[in-house]
Amino acid sequence: xxxxxxxxIVSALFLSACINTIDGVQVREIDQSKVLSNEVALGMxxxxxxDREGAQIHFEKALKIDKKSHEAINGMGLxxxxxxxxxxxxxxxxxxxxxxxxxxxxxxxxxxxxxSSKRFEDAFKEFTIAASFINYRGRAGALTNLGRTALKLDxxxxxxxxxxxxxxxxxxxxxALIELAEVYFKQEDYSASxxxxxxxxxxxxxxxxxxxxxxxxxxxxGNKDKEASYALALKNLHPYSKEYLNYKKSL
Numbered sequence: 192x193x194x195x196x197x198x199x200i201v202s203a204l205f206l207s208a209c210i211n212t213i214d215g216v217q218v219r220e221i222d223q224s225k226v227l228s229n230e231v232a233l234g235m236x237x238x239x240x241x242d243r244e245g246a247q248i249h250f251e252k253a254l255k256i257d258k259k260s261h262e263a264i265n266g267m268g269l270x271x272x273x274x275x276x277x278x279x280x281x282x283x284x285x286x287x288x289x290x291x292x293x294x295x296x297x298x299x300x301x302x303x304x305x306x307s308s309k310r311f312e313d314a315f316k317e318f319t320i321a322a323s324f325i326n327y328r329g330r331a332g333a334l335t336n337l338g339r340t341a342l343k344l345d346x347x348x349x350x351x352x353x354x355x356x357x358x359x360x361x362x363x364x365x366x367a368l369i370e371l372a373e374v375y376f377k378q379e380d381y382s383a384s385x386x387x388x389x390x391x392x393x394x395x396x397x398x399x400x401x402x403x404x405x406x407x408x409x410x411x412x413g414n415k416d417k418e419a420s421y422a423l424a425l426k427n428l429h430p431y432s433k434e435y436l437n438y439k440k441s442l
Contacts, residue, residue, distance in 0.1 A: 227256045227263075234266045243273055261291035265300055272304050280304060295320075295327035302336060311343045322353070331361035338370060350374060358387075365395035372404060381411050397424060403434035 230253035237245035247270050253263035268283030284301040288294060302317030318340055321333035338353030351374050357367035368391040375384035385408050391401055402425040409418035425435050 261287045295324040315340045331357040335367040363394040399429035399432035399434040
C-alpha cells in the first residue's frame with residue numbers, strides 16, 4: 192500500500208512539469224507549487240511507514256523550495272517528536288501554526304504531542320480548534336482525541352458528546368466506538384455499551400480491551416456462551432495482557 196502511494200506521488204512529480212516552446216525549442220518548466228506539495232506528501236508517506244530519515248529528507252527538500260511551508264514545518268515537528276526531541280518538536284509545531292492558524296491537521300498534531308506530554312489542558316484547546324473546522328477530513332479523529340482528553344480532565348459529559356459526534360461523522364471510527372462503549376458501561380447503560388462494542392467488532396480487530404469489556408457486558412446479561420467465547424479469545428490472543436489478568440481475578 193505504501194509503495195503504491197509512493198509510486199503515485201513520484202509519477203505526479205513528472206506530471207507537474209509543463210512544456211513551453213521558446214524560439215522553436217521545447218522547454219520543460221517545473222510547477223514549483225506542485226513539486227512542493229509532492230515533497231510534503233512523500234514526507235508524510237515515509238513517516239507513515241516509520242521511515243523517519245526518508246520523511247525528513249523530503250520535508251527538508253520541501254523547505255528548500257519554500258521555507259515557510261507550514262505543512263513541511265509541521266512534518267518536521269512530527270519527525271522530532273518521533274525522535275524524542277520534545278523542545279524541537281514543539282518549536283516546529285508552533286512555527287507551523289503561527290504561519291497558518293487555520294491549519295486543522297497542525298492543531299491536531301500539536302494536540303497529540305501535548306497529550307503525549309500529559310499537558311491535557313493545552314491539548315484540549317488544540318483538539319477543540321482542530322475539531323471546529325467543518326471541512327477537515329480528519330475531524331472524526333480530532334473529536335476522538337478531544338473526547339480522550341476530556342476523560343483525562345474528568346469531563347465525562349464532554350467526552351461522551353465528542354465520541355458520539357465522531358461516530359456520527361465516521362461510523363468506522365473504532366477508537367471512538369470502544370471509548371464510547373466504555374463510557375456507557377461506567378454509566379451502567381449496558382445496552383448502549385453493547386451496541387457500540389458490537390459496532391466496534393464489525394469494523395476493527397478484537398483487542399484485549401474490547402474482549403474484556405465484552406466479557407463484562409455478557410456476564411451482566413447472563414449470556415454465558417458469549418462470555419466464554421470472549422474469554423477464550425482473550426486467553427488465546429492476549430494471554431499476557433492486563434485485561435486477561437483482570438479476567439482471571441474476576442473468576
